[in-house]
Amino acid sequence: MAETTAVKETTKEPLFGKKERKLLTDPLNDNNPITVQVLGICSALAVTSLVYPSVVMAVAVTLVTAFSSLFTSLIRTMIPKQVRMIVQLVVIAALVTVVELTLRYMNYPIYKQLSVYIGLIITNCIVMGRLEAFAMANKPWRSFLDGLGNGLGYGAILIMVGVVRELFGKGSLFAGSPVEMKIIGPTAEYWINTQESVLFGWYTNNNLMVLPAAAMFVIGIIIWIQRSYNSKLVDVS
Amino acid sequence: MDSTRYIVVFILILTSLVAVLLTGIREVTKEQAAINEEIFNKRAILAAVENNLPDGKTVKDLDDQEVLDIFNEKVEQKVVDMEGNELDGVMAEDVDMAKERKKPEAERRLPLFIYSNDGQTDYIVSVRGNGLWDEIWGNIALESDLNTIAGVAFDHKAETPGLGAEIKDNASWGRQFIGKKIYDSEGEYVSVLVKKGGAEKGNPHQVDAISGATVTSNGVTEMLYRGIKYYMPYIKELRGEGATQQGLLVE
Numbered sequence: 001m002a003e004t005t006a007v008k009e010t011t012k013e014p015l016f017g018k019k020e021r022k023l024l025t026d027p028l029n030d031n032n033p034i035t036v037q038v039l040g041i042c043s044a045l046a047v048t049s050l051v052y053p054s055v056v057m058a059v060a061v062t063l064v065t066a067f068s069s070l071f072t073s074l075i076r077t078m079i080p081k082q083v084r085m086i087v088q089l090v091v092i093a094a095l096v097t098v099v100e101l102t103l104r105y106m107n108y109p110i111y112k113q114l115s116v117y118i119g120l121i122i123t124n125c126i127v128m129g130r131l132e133a134f135a136m137a138n139k140p141w142r143s144f145l146d147g148l149g150n151g152l153g154y155g156a157i158l159i160m161v162g163v164v165r166e167l168f169g170k171g172s173l174f175a176g177s178p179v180e181m182k183i184i185g186p187t188a189e190y191w192i193n194t195q196e197s198v199l200f201g202w203y204t205n206n207n208l209m210v211l212p213a214a215a216m217f218v219i220g221i222i223i224w225i226q227r228s229y230n231s232k233l234v235d236v237s
Numbered sequence: 238m239d240s241t242r243y244i245v246v247f248i249l250i251l252t253s254l255v256a257v258l259l260t261g262i263r264e265v266t267k268e269q270a271a272i273n274e275e276i277f278n279k280r281a282i283l284a285a286v287e288n289n290l291p292d293g294k295t296v297k298d299l300d301d302q303e304v305l306d307i308f309n310e311k312v313e314q315k316v317v318d319m320e321g322n323e324l325d326g327v328m329a330e331d332v333d334m335a336k337e338r339k340k341p342e343a344e345r346r347l348p349l350f351i352y353s354n355d356g357q358t359d360y361i362v363s364v365r366g367n368g369l370w371d372e373i374w375g376n377i378a379l380e381s382d383l384n385t386i387a388g389v390a391f392d393h394k395a396e397t398p399g400l401g402a403e404i405k406d407n408a409s410w411g412r413q414f415i416g417k418k419i420y421d422s423e424g425e426y427v428s429v430l431v432k433k434g435g436a437e438k439g440n441p442h443q444v445d446a447i448s449g450a451t452v453t454s455n456g457v458t459e460m461l462y463r464g465i466k467y468y469m470p471y472i473k474e475l476r477g478e479g480a481t482q483q484g485l486l487v488e
Contacts, residue, residue, distance in 0.1 A: 106272035210399030
């Protein structure tokens with residue numbers, strides 16, 4: 001029932017008009033879930049010590065927010081109001097389990113590395129926040145775009161933090177993946193060998209960057225930079 | 238307000254659909270997931286003999302099929318009990334160290350992997366202990382004299398990145414163990430000490446601790462001492478020493 005009405009509605013509206021574009025791009029900057037709403041911090045601190053797990057986590061969360069928004073929106077008129085949160089949780093938990101099973105099937109080492117944090121996507125405030133705030137009251141296509149945008153906004157920050165932490169903490173990028181880049185370090189494997197280089201002989205990795213606390217500093221600096229050029233954010237909060 | 242009956246029916250239908258979907262996906266992916274886990278565990282065991290892999294490869298270079306092939310062709314699996322008897326009908330790869338550790342000491346089973354390549358034989362023993370936050374574990378390869386360490390590979394559940402987690406991440410720290418001896422010159426079992434403040438130069442029973450990770454380093458010392466000692470009755474037998482000494486050693 002809901003599905004057929006959804007199709008009719010979308011044919012009347014442009015598939016990718018101004019509003020839709022705004023839904024997708026707003027969470028990337030002006031309404032970023034991490035830097036503006038300060039949601040989803042737990043996993044942003046925990047998994048960002050390396051870039052590769054950050055990318056996998058970003059993809060996983062994006063899929064979960066996008067599709068849970070889509071499914072919730074599809075059944076939104078049928079959901080009994082008294083138990084709507086439970087229904088949302090069932091949808092999220094099902095999708096997270098699908099992601100978990102898929103990771104085990106496709107890439108076991110990264111599944112081991114992310115361990116509990118995949119399961120904890122269920123409790124990520126961004127996902128349920130979008131369902132409550134948007135998908136329960138909007139049509140499926142727009143909800144899907146809203147979920148996708150928020151997932152991407154979360155993922156973008158995650159990857160930024162991951163790049164900074166891995167580069168300065170370990171001297172590499174994408175460690176553990178097939179495209180691992182060893183950039184700066186004390187052996188000949190690295191592009192800049194600190195043992196031989198005259199310019200970088202003083203350089204050592206910053207061990208603080210490996211610890212979760214460093215993610216807090218990095219996110220803080222990203223928020224600072226974002227607010228200093230984005231005038232829309234100055235009066236918020 | 239929706240009626241109670243509607244709510245119950247709605248939830249029942251929704252959860253049943255979800256249950257069927259998830260069971261289906263699990264069934265389809267189950268087999269491959271089990272193989273992935275097997276390869277993951279076997280890589281961890283081969284990491285202990287990384288110095289002696291075919292064609293001078295590292296564990297990273299091996300693809301999944303090569304890992305399985307090496308295990309089929311070059312690894313002999315044995316399971317021994319705490320008295321040094323070999324157990325039949327069980328493969329070493331099926332022994333779950335985490336579960337064995339929960340049993341009383343006398344009932345534990347110990348996995349042993351005997352790896353042969355290029356005429357060199359390594360005995361890989363598995364050890365498990367406590368780090369700072371949670372369990373740590375590792376595979377230790379002993380050379381055929383059952384005294385010299387040929388290589389180690391450690392892993393951990395929740396040690397601090399950059400500190401305790403270095404037991405896994407820092408390859409050069411792990412390489413310190415190569416060539417260390419577990420028996421002293423008089424043939425007494427002493428294991429290897431992870432020494433805070435730096436190992437004495439030339440001491441064959443000491444390696445440097447990880448600075449800032451004293452508890453994890455001590456955990457490794459303790460894990461090695463205990464873990465290898467469990468194998469002593471069997472190792473003694475392999476070294477061809479009298480069975481009468483066994484009682485003394487277990488104590």
